[in-house]
Amino acid sequence: MEDIEAIAMLQDPVRRRLYDYVAAQDHEVSRNEAAESAGIQRTLAAFHLDKLVDAGLLETDSRRLSGRTGPGAGRPAKLYRRSGAERQFSVPPRDYRTPADLLAEVAEAARLDTELQAAARREGRAARAAAPVDGLDAAKVLLSARGYEPRLDDDRDALRLANCPFHALSERHPVLVCGMNLALLEGLMEDAAGLQVRMDPRPGMCCVVVELSKNNVS
Amino acid sequence: MTGHHLAQLNVGTLKFPLDDSRADGFTSMLDPLNEVADNAPGFIWRLVEDGGTDATAIRTSLGDDVLVNLSVWESRDALWDYVYRSGHLDMLRRRAEWFEPPKAPFQVMWWIPAGHIPTVEEAVERLELLREQGPMPCAFGFRDSYQPADADSALWRPVAATART
Numbered sequence: 001m002e003d004i005e006a007i008a009m010l011q012d013p014v015r016r017r018l019y020d021y022v023a024a025q026d027h028e029v030s031r032n033e034a035a036e037s038a039g040i041q042r043t044l045a046a047f048h049l050d051k052l053v054d055a056g057l058l059e060t061d062s063r064r065l066s067g068r069t070g071p072g073a074g075r076p077a078k079l080y081r082r083s084g085a086e087r088q089f090s091v092p093p094r095d096y097r098t099p100a101d102l103l104a105e106v107a108e109a110a111r112l113d114t115e116l117q118a119a120a121r122r123e124g125r126a127a128r129a130a131a132p133v134d135g136l137d138a139a140k141v142l143l144s145a146r147g148y149e150p151r152l153d154d155d156r157d158a159l160r161l162a163n164c165p166f167h168a169l170s171e172r173h174p175v176l177v178c179g180m181n182l183a184l185l186e187g188l189m190e191d192a193a194g195l196q197v198r199m200d201p202r203p204g205m206c207c208v209v210v211e212l213s214k215n216n217v218s
Numbered sequence: 219m220t221g222h223h224l225a226q227l228n229v230g231t232l233k234f235p236l237d238d239s240r241a242d243g244f245t246s247m248l249d250p251l252n253e254v255a256d257n258a259p260g261f262i263w264r265l266v267e268d269g270g271t272d273a274t275a276i277r278t279s280l281g282d283d284v285l286v287n288l289s290v291w292e293s294r295d296a297l298w299d300y301v302y303r304s305g306h307l308d309m310l311r312r313r314a315e316w317f318e319p320p321k322a323p324f325q326v327m328w329w330i331p332a333g334h335i336p337t338v339e340e341a342v343e344r345l346e347l348l349r350e351q352g353p354m355p356c357a358f359g360f361r362d363s364y365q366p367a368d369a370d371s372a373l374w375r376p377v378a379a380t381a382r383t
Contacts, residue, residue, distance in 0.1 A: 111319040113311070172361065174302035179311040199311065201303045 003087045006055040014038060015048045019082075022049075022058060026151065026162070028079035049080050059083045086168060097168065104173040113176055117183035124187020133192035139210050142188065148206055161206035170207075178207040185210070222366035223262055223332050224291045227341035228325035230317040232283045236274060244316040247309050248272055254304050255289065260296020264289035265338060278342050288341050290330065297327070298360065322349045326357050329366040 010016045021037040022029045035045035052058040062076040107116055133139050136152065140159055143150040149163035164170050170177040178201065185197045185208050194213050201207035234240045252272055255261055265288035267275045276286055291297040300306060326345040330336060348357040355368035 111314055113314060174307065175310045175313070178302070178307055182311070199308045201305075201307045203299045203303045205303075207303070207307060 001055050003089045006057055006087050007089055009051060009055045009057060012048070014040060014044070015052060018045060018048050019052055019057060022052075022080050023082040024149070025081075028061060028081045030077050030079055034080065046078075049078075053080070056083055056085050057087070100169055101172060104169060104176055108173050108176045113179050116176065116180050120180045120183035121187040124184040125190060126187075128188050128190070133189060133195065135194065136210070136212065139189065139192060139195055143210070146188075150210070158209050158211035160209055164206040181206070182208055221332055222329045222369075223334075224294055224297055224327055225288070225330050225336045225341065226291065226297055226325065226327040227286060227288045227338075227345055229280055229287070229345065230285050230313070230324060231281070231320070232285060233316055233318055241316055243312065244309070245274075248274065251306055251309060254306065255300055258296065258300040258304065260292035261300065262290040262292060263335060276338060278338055280342060280345075286338060286341070288336065288338055290336065294327075294360075294363075323359065325359060327359065328356050329364070329369045 010019055017038045018034050021034060031042055031046050031049060034049060035042040038045060049058065049060075053060050058080045059082070061079045061081070107113075128142075131138075133142055136156075136159060140150045140152070143159065143161065147163060147165040148161040150159040150161055152158075153160050164181070166177050166181060170181070178199070182197065182199050189195055189197045189210060195210055196213045197208060197210050199207055200209040232241070236245055249271065252264070255264060265273045265276065265286070267273055273286055273288065278284065278286055280286070289297075291300070301310070323345070326341070326348045328344050344357040347354070348359070351357075353359055353362040353364075355364045358364050
């Protein structure tokens with residue numbers, strides 16, 4: 001499916017609600033759960049969820065939720081998660097990924113990490129909202145707006161970033177791009193009272209964690 | 219995929235001797251990061267010098283100031299997650315503090331039959347091959363996506379690998 005058609009699928013408010021819900025979860029979502037979240041009937045949710053799968057916006061898996069197998073274990077439930085595929089559409093056509101990739105390749109070969117980090121830090125400072133970030137909640141709003149999909153961790157003292165806005169580039173040039181990302185976030189969060197930004201990469205997540213400063217945690 | 223593992227060599231030219239205080243940031247991270255590697259999903263083996271816990275004393279034809287790091291993994295993704303999605307990434311970010319900028323490719327990977335333990339000579343030979351001829355099924359980098367079958371079907375083998383089989 002063309003990117004524009006896939007993106008257009010999200011025009012429908014019910015689909016959009018379902019998509020946003022599935023994307024925001026840290027687990028795969030059943031039809032029942034999705035239906036409940038959107039306040040619609042299960043069959044209607046199933047219809048829209050499968051439309052989103054057809055468009056490549058969601059992926060699906062079949063698994064028995066009970067964990068049992070064999071006859072009597074029940075029908076496997078269809079589970080949904082956000083697809084890893086990226087969709088972009090620009091009018092008129094523009095391609096920024098190719099030059100970004102080429103520039104990164106050259107910067108990496110020339111070992112311009114330090115220079116790139118300095119530029120990213122300046123960019124972060126400049127882009128910072130006028131209002132200071134005064135805690136995890138404010139940081140969450142700022143990071144959400146920049147596409148990081150921050151999630152408060154169980155201890156409620158750190159934000160884990162479920163999405164890397166530079167994903168494709170960071171897969172190809174991890175050291176350069178993750179170093180840049182850290183510096184950008186350091187710039188964005190500078191002067192944020194009681195918060196610190198640190199690299200703590202984990203599979204499938206953005207490489208950075210935003211947490212309460214050690215000297216702020218009792 | 220079960221019949222093959224992925225071997226990887228990476229090398230770095232030290233700016234200072236390892237006992238120089240300017241290398242402390244690097245040397246102090248070695249033990250914790252090796253522990254992360256040993257416990258990483260898909261880790262199989264890494265080169266360790268006799269009586270040591272790492273490979274920092276091993277020298278090759280690449281030079282007296284060149285450190286080598288040789289390891290074996292279940293898959294490319296397992297290796298990738300360790301190198302770029304663990305505490306190891308933060309060390310890489312700071313690599314310019316301790317290592318000279320590379321003038322040539324500094325890492326190489328290749329598929330090996332499961333159970334084979336690569337020698338450091340074989341590894342260096344693969345790296346030199348990559349440097350001289352670019353990526354190919356028997357010597358490639360993270361950017362390339364050669365599969366074990368590609369290596370099996372390639373007629374050419376490095377000298378060191380052929381000599382032992």
